[in-house]
Amino acid sequence: MVEPFEEELVGNRPPFLGSDLDDDVYQQIVTILRDQQNFQLEGYKVLCIKRRLASRIRSVGYSDPVAYVELLRQDSREQEQLLTALSIHVSQFFRNESVFKVLEKTIVPELLDFSRRNKSKFRIWSVGCANGEEPYSLALICQALQRRGDLLSIVGTDLSPEALTRAKRGIFPPERVQCVSDEMLDGFFCKINQQYQLNEQVRGQVQFFRHDILSDQAFYRANLILCRNLLIYFSREQQQMIMETLADALLPGGYLVLGRAETMALACRKLFVCVDPAERIYRRVGVA
Ligand SMILES: C[S@@+](CC[C@H](N)C(=O)[O-])C[C@H]1O[C@@H](n2cnc3c(N)ncnc32)[C@H](O)[C@@H]1O
Structure with a gap:
Protein backbone atom coordinates (compact mmCIF):
# COMPACT_ATOMS: atom_id res chain seq x y z
CA MET A 1 0.00 0.00 0.00
CA VAL A 2 1.29 3.45 -0.87
CA GLU A 3 1.71 5.58 2.24
CA PRO A 4 0.59 9.20 2.38
CA PHE A 5 3.02 11.51 0.58
CA GLU A 6 5.14 8.61 -0.65
CA GLU A 7 4.39 9.23 -4.29
CA GLU A 8 5.13 12.93 -4.05
CA LEU A 9 8.27 12.39 -2.01
CA VAL A 10 9.72 9.51 -3.99
CA GLY A 11 8.57 10.27 -7.50
CA ASN A 12 8.58 14.04 -7.03
CA ARG A 13 5.54 14.16 -9.29
CA PRO A 14 2.90 16.86 -9.02
CA PRO A 15 -0.13 15.87 -6.90
CA PHE A 16 -2.98 14.32 -8.88
CA LEU A 17 -5.95 16.38 -9.90
CA GLY A 18 -9.65 15.61 -10.09
CA SER A 19 -9.45 14.74 -13.77
CA ASP A 20 -6.89 12.02 -12.93
CA LEU A 21 -9.29 10.24 -10.58
CA ASP A 22 -10.26 7.14 -12.46
CA ASP A 23 -13.87 6.09 -12.83
CA ASP A 24 -13.48 2.86 -10.87
CA VAL A 25 -12.14 4.69 -7.80
CA TYR A 26 -14.84 7.33 -8.22
CA GLN A 27 -17.54 4.65 -8.28
CA GLN A 28 -16.14 3.03 -5.14
CA ILE A 29 -16.36 6.36 -3.33
CA VAL A 30 -19.91 6.86 -4.61
CA THR A 31 -20.84 3.41 -3.28
CA ILE A 32 -19.26 3.95 0.15
CA LEU A 33 -21.07 7.27 0.61
CA ARG A 34 -24.34 5.78 -0.57
CA ASP A 35 -24.17 2.58 1.53
CA GLN A 36 -22.65 3.99 4.68
CA GLN A 37 -23.85 7.60 4.74
CA ASN A 38 -27.04 7.35 2.72
CA PHE A 39 -25.70 10.16 0.52
CA GLN A 40 -26.41 10.03 -3.21
CA LEU A 41 -23.62 11.44 -5.35
CA GLU A 42 -25.34 10.29 -8.52
CA GLY A 43 -26.56 13.31 -10.44
CA TYR A 44 -23.90 15.72 -9.19
CA LYS A 45 -21.57 17.00 -11.91
CA VAL A 46 -18.84 14.36 -12.02
CA LEU A 47 -15.87 16.59 -12.83
CA CYS A 48 -16.92 19.15 -10.23
CA ILE A 49 -17.09 16.39 -7.57
CA LYS A 50 -13.84 14.77 -8.74
CA ARG A 51 -12.03 18.08 -8.26
CA ARG A 52 -13.33 18.37 -4.71
CA LEU A 53 -12.51 14.73 -3.98
CA ALA A 54 -8.95 15.25 -5.22
CA SER A 55 -8.64 18.31 -3.04
CA ARG A 56 -9.89 16.41 0.04
CA ILE A 57 -7.59 13.45 -0.69
CA ARG A 58 -4.61 15.80 -0.96
CA SER A 59 -5.54 17.69 2.17
CA VAL A 60 -5.58 14.53 4.32
CA GLY A 61 -2.10 13.79 3.01
CA TYR A 62 -2.80 10.97 0.56
CA SER A 63 -1.43 10.85 -2.94
CA ASP A 64 -2.83 7.46 -3.83
CA PRO A 65 -6.61 7.56 -4.29
CA VAL A 66 -6.84 3.77 -3.87
CA ALA A 67 -5.29 4.01 -0.40
CA TYR A 68 -7.70 6.84 0.41
CA VAL A 69 -10.67 4.66 -0.60
CA GLU A 70 -9.52 2.07 1.97
CA LEU A 71 -9.34 4.75 4.65
CA LEU A 72 -12.78 6.03 3.68
CA ARG A 73 -14.30 2.54 3.78
CA GLN A 74 -13.23 2.05 7.39
CA ASP A 75 -13.49 5.52 8.87
CA SER A 76 -16.96 6.99 9.29
CA ARG A 77 -15.47 10.24 10.56
CA GLU A 78 -13.60 10.69 7.30
CA GLN A 79 -16.84 9.96 5.45
CA GLU A 80 -18.48 12.84 7.30
CA GLN A 81 -15.50 15.12 6.70
CA LEU A 82 -15.57 14.27 3.01
CA LEU A 83 -19.27 15.13 2.80
CA THR A 84 -18.54 18.46 4.39
CA ALA A 85 -15.69 19.07 1.93
CA LEU A 86 -17.87 18.16 -1.04
CA SER A 87 -20.62 20.60 -0.26
CA ILE A 88 -18.79 23.83 0.45
CA HIS A 89 -20.59 26.18 2.75
CA VAL A 90 -19.27 29.44 1.39
CA SER A 91 -21.68 32.28 2.02
CA GLN A 92 -21.90 35.72 3.54
CA PHE A 93 -24.52 38.19 4.70
CA PHE A 94 -26.13 40.09 1.79
CA ARG A 95 -24.10 38.08 -0.73
CA ASN A 96 -24.53 39.87 -4.09
C1 LIG B 1 -22.34 27.53 -1.72
S1 LIG B 1 -23.47 27.25 -0.44
C2 LIG B 1 -24.67 28.50 -0.80
C3 LIG B 1 -25.13 29.23 0.45
C4 LIG B 1 -26.13 30.38 0.18
N1 LIG B 1 -27.32 29.91 -0.47
C5 LIG B 1 -25.50 31.46 -0.64
O1 LIG B 1 -25.81 31.62 -1.81
O2 LIG B 1 -24.63 32.17 -0.10
C6 LIG B 1 -24.27 25.75 -0.96
C7 LIG B 1 -24.98 25.05 0.18
O3 LIG B 1 -25.83 24.05 -0.37
C8 LIG B 1 -25.81 22.94 0.50
N2 LIG B 1 -26.25 21.74 -0.25
C9 LIG B 1 -25.53 20.97 -1.13
N3 LIG B 1 -26.29 19.98 -1.59
C10 LIG B 1 -27.52 20.11 -1.01
C11 LIG B 1 -28.74 19.38 -1.08
N4 LIG B 1 -28.84 18.32 -1.86
N5 LIG B 1 -29.80 19.79 -0.32
C12 LIG B 1 -29.69 20.89 0.48
N6 LIG B 1 -28.56 21.63 0.59
C13 LIG B 1 -27.49 21.24 -0.13
C14 LIG B 1 -24.38 22.85 0.97
O4 LIG B 1 -24.28 22.12 2.18
C15 LIG B 1 -24.03 24.34 1.12
O5 LIG B 1 -24.22 24.78 2.44
Missing part, protein backbone atom coordinates in the same frame (compact mmCIF):
# COMPACT_ATOMS: atom_id res chain seq x y z
CA GLU A 97 -25.85 42.98 -2.40
CA SER A 98 -27.86 44.23 -5.38
CA VAL A 99 -30.33 41.36 -5.18
CA PHE A 100 -30.97 42.12 -1.49
CA LYS A 101 -31.61 45.77 -2.45
CA VAL A 102 -34.35 44.62 -4.84
CA LEU A 103 -35.76 42.30 -2.19
CA GLU A 104 -35.76 45.10 0.38
CA LYS A 105 -37.21 47.79 -1.91
CA THR A 106 -39.86 45.86 -3.82
CA ILE A 107 -40.35 42.14 -3.24
CA VAL A 108 -40.46 41.95 0.56
CA PRO A 109 -42.72 45.05 0.97
CA GLU A 110 -45.08 43.68 -1.71
CA LEU A 111 -45.27 40.24 -0.07
CA LEU A 112 -45.69 41.72 3.40
CA ASP A 113 -48.52 43.83 2.08
CA PHE A 114 -50.09 40.78 0.44
CA SER A 115 -49.92 38.87 3.75
CA ARG A 116 -51.48 41.80 5.63
CA ARG A 117 -54.38 42.03 3.20
CA ASN A 118 -54.93 38.29 3.34
CA LYS A 119 -54.26 38.03 7.09
CA SER A 120 -51.81 35.25 6.28
CA LYS A 121 -48.26 34.53 7.33
CA PHE A 122 -45.38 35.79 5.18
CA ARG A 123 -43.26 32.69 4.64
CA ILE A 124 -39.64 32.65 3.47
CA TRP A 125 -37.49 29.58 2.68
CA SER A 126 -33.75 29.68 2.14
CA VAL A 127 -32.73 26.41 0.45
CA GLY A 128 -29.05 25.46 0.93
CA CYS A 129 -28.72 28.11 3.62
CA ALA A 130 -25.14 27.13 4.60
CA ASN A 131 -24.29 28.74 7.96
CA GLY A 132 -27.42 30.88 8.05
CA GLU A 133 -26.08 34.05 6.44
CA GLU A 134 -28.82 34.14 3.79
CA PRO A 135 -31.97 33.61 5.93
CA TYR A 136 -30.53 35.92 8.61
CA SER A 137 -30.00 38.65 5.96
CA LEU A 138 -33.70 38.35 5.15
CA ALA A 139 -34.59 38.46 8.84
CA LEU A 140 -32.57 41.70 9.14
CA ILE A 141 -34.42 43.22 6.17
CA CYS A 142 -37.75 42.22 7.71
CA GLN A 143 -36.78 43.82 11.04
CA ALA A 144 -36.96 47.21 9.37
CA LEU A 145 -40.08 46.56 7.28
CA GLN A 146 -42.21 44.60 9.70
CA ARG A 147 -45.13 46.17 11.51
CA ARG A 148 -46.72 45.15 14.78
CA GLY A 149 -49.06 42.25 14.17
CA ASP A 150 -47.34 40.98 11.01
CA LEU A 151 -46.95 37.22 10.93
CA LEU A 152 -43.57 36.07 9.65
CA SER A 153 -41.84 32.72 9.34
CA ILE A 154 -38.34 32.17 7.97
CA VAL A 155 -36.91 28.71 7.44
CA GLY A 156 -33.36 27.77 6.42
CA THR A 157 -32.55 24.25 5.26
CA ASP A 158 -29.32 22.55 4.32
CA LEU A 159 -27.90 19.10 3.76
CA SER A 160 -25.05 19.61 6.19
CA PRO A 161 -25.65 19.13 9.93
CA GLU A 162 -22.37 20.95 10.67
CA ALA A 163 -23.45 24.02 8.71
CA LEU A 164 -26.80 23.99 10.50
CA THR A 165 -25.12 23.83 13.90
CA ARG A 166 -23.05 26.89 12.96
CA ALA A 167 -26.20 28.60 11.69
CA LYS A 168 -28.02 28.10 14.99
CA ARG A 169 -25.03 29.41 16.92
CA GLY A 170 -25.11 32.59 14.83
CA ILE A 171 -21.46 33.58 15.30
CA PHE A 172 -19.66 34.86 12.19
CA PRO A 173 -16.11 35.93 11.31
CA PRO A 174 -15.65 39.53 10.05
CA GLU A 175 -15.43 38.60 6.35
CA ARG A 176 -18.93 37.11 6.48
CA VAL A 177 -20.49 40.32 7.78
CA GLN A 178 -18.57 42.78 5.61
CA CYS A 179 -21.72 43.78 3.69
CA VAL A 180 -23.74 44.39 6.85
CA SER A 181 -24.20 48.13 7.42
CA ASP A 182 -22.60 49.69 10.52
CA GLU A 183 -26.06 50.53 11.75
CA MET A 184 -27.16 46.89 11.57
CA LEU A 185 -23.88 45.67 13.09
CA ASP A 186 -24.37 48.01 16.05
CA GLY A 187 -28.05 47.25 16.39
CA PHE A 188 -28.18 43.49 15.98
CA PHE A 189 -24.72 42.02 16.58
CA CYS A 190 -22.45 41.72 19.55
CA LYS A 191 -18.69 41.48 19.05
CA ILE A 192 -17.02 38.58 20.84
CA ASN A 193 -13.31 37.85 20.30
CA GLN A 194 -13.15 39.36 16.81
CA GLN A 195 -16.32 37.50 15.78
CA TYR A 196 -19.87 38.79 15.45
CA GLN A 197 -22.81 37.16 17.16
CA LEU A 198 -26.28 37.93 15.94
CA ASN A 199 -28.65 38.82 18.75
CA GLU A 200 -31.16 36.35 20.10
CA GLN A 201 -34.16 38.20 18.76
CA VAL A 202 -33.05 37.91 15.11
CA ARG A 203 -31.74 34.38 15.61
CA GLY A 204 -35.14 33.45 17.02
CA GLN A 205 -36.83 34.54 13.79
CA VAL A 206 -35.21 31.78 11.74
CA GLN A 207 -35.78 28.06 12.13
CA PHE A 208 -33.25 25.61 10.71
CA PHE A 209 -33.84 22.08 9.48
CA ARG A 210 -31.79 19.42 7.73
CA HIS A 211 -33.30 18.83 4.32
CA ASP A 212 -31.96 17.36 1.08
CA ILE A 213 -33.50 19.29 -1.78
CA LEU A 214 -32.64 16.44 -4.16
CA SER A 215 -34.39 13.62 -2.39
CA ASP A 216 -36.55 14.88 0.51
CA GLN A 217 -40.09 16.08 -0.02
CA ALA A 218 -40.61 19.83 0.27
CA PHE A 219 -42.15 20.20 3.75
CA TYR A 220 -42.71 23.94 3.62
CA ARG A 221 -44.70 26.26 1.36
CA ALA A 222 -43.46 29.80 0.96
CA ASN A 223 -44.11 33.20 -0.63
CA LEU A 224 -40.41 33.74 -1.22
CA ILE A 225 -37.78 31.06 -1.87
CA LEU A 226 -34.07 31.68 -2.24
CA CYS A 227 -32.11 28.83 -3.80
CA ARG A 228 -28.76 30.37 -4.66
CA ASN A 229 -25.38 28.92 -5.48
CA LEU A 230 -26.54 25.37 -5.04
CA LEU A 231 -27.89 24.42 -8.46
CA ILE A 232 -24.42 24.86 -9.95
CA TYR A 233 -23.39 21.54 -8.37
CA PHE A 234 -26.10 19.57 -10.09
CA SER A 235 -26.69 18.15 -13.56
CA ARG A 236 -29.39 19.67 -15.78
CA GLU A 237 -31.81 16.87 -14.94
CA GLN A 238 -31.32 17.38 -11.21
CA GLN A 239 -31.68 21.15 -11.59
CA GLN A 240 -34.98 20.62 -13.34
CA MET A 241 -36.20 18.29 -10.57
CA ILE A 242 -35.24 20.85 -7.94
CA MET A 243 -37.02 23.67 -9.77
CA GLU A 244 -40.16 21.56 -10.09
CA THR A 245 -40.02 20.89 -6.35
CA LEU A 246 -39.60 24.60 -5.67
CA ALA A 247 -42.43 25.52 -8.05
CA ASP A 248 -44.71 23.21 -6.03
CA ALA A 249 -43.49 24.70 -2.77
CA LEU A 250 -44.12 28.30 -3.87
CA LEU A 251 -47.47 29.77 -2.99
CA PRO A 252 -49.28 31.32 -5.98
CA GLY A 253 -47.67 34.60 -6.97
CA GLY A 254 -44.62 33.78 -4.88
CA TYR A 255 -41.06 34.57 -5.91
CA LEU A 256 -38.01 32.39 -6.51
CA VAL A 257 -34.49 33.83 -6.43
CA LEU A 258 -31.61 31.89 -8.01
CA GLY A 259 -27.87 32.57 -7.83
CA ARG A 260 -26.06 34.90 -10.26
CA ALA A 261 -24.62 32.07 -12.31
CA GLU A 262 -27.81 30.02 -12.35
CA THR A 263 -30.65 29.98 -14.85
CA MET A 264 -34.13 28.55 -14.98
CA ALA A 265 -34.30 25.06 -16.50
CA LEU A 266 -35.92 25.20 -19.96
CA ALA A 267 -38.65 22.74 -19.05
CA CYS A 268 -39.66 24.88 -16.02
CA ARG A 269 -39.95 28.21 -17.82
CA LYS A 270 -43.70 27.79 -18.22
CA LEU A 271 -44.06 27.68 -14.43
CA PHE A 272 -42.41 31.07 -13.88
CA VAL A 273 -42.13 34.55 -15.35
CA CYS A 274 -38.77 36.22 -15.04
CA VAL A 275 -39.29 39.57 -13.30
CA ASP A 276 -35.65 40.60 -12.95
CA PRO A 277 -33.25 38.84 -15.33
CA ALA A 278 -30.11 40.47 -13.87
CA GLU A 279 -30.94 39.39 -10.33
CA ARG A 280 -32.42 36.04 -11.38
CA ILE A 281 -35.80 36.71 -9.77
CA TYR A 282 -38.76 34.67 -11.01
CA ARG A 283 -42.43 34.79 -10.15
CA ARG A 284 -44.55 31.68 -9.91
CA VAL A 285 -47.29 31.74 -12.50
CA GLY A 286 -50.69 31.61 -10.82
CA VAL A 287 -53.31 33.93 -9.37
CA ALA A 288 -52.10 35.72 -6.28
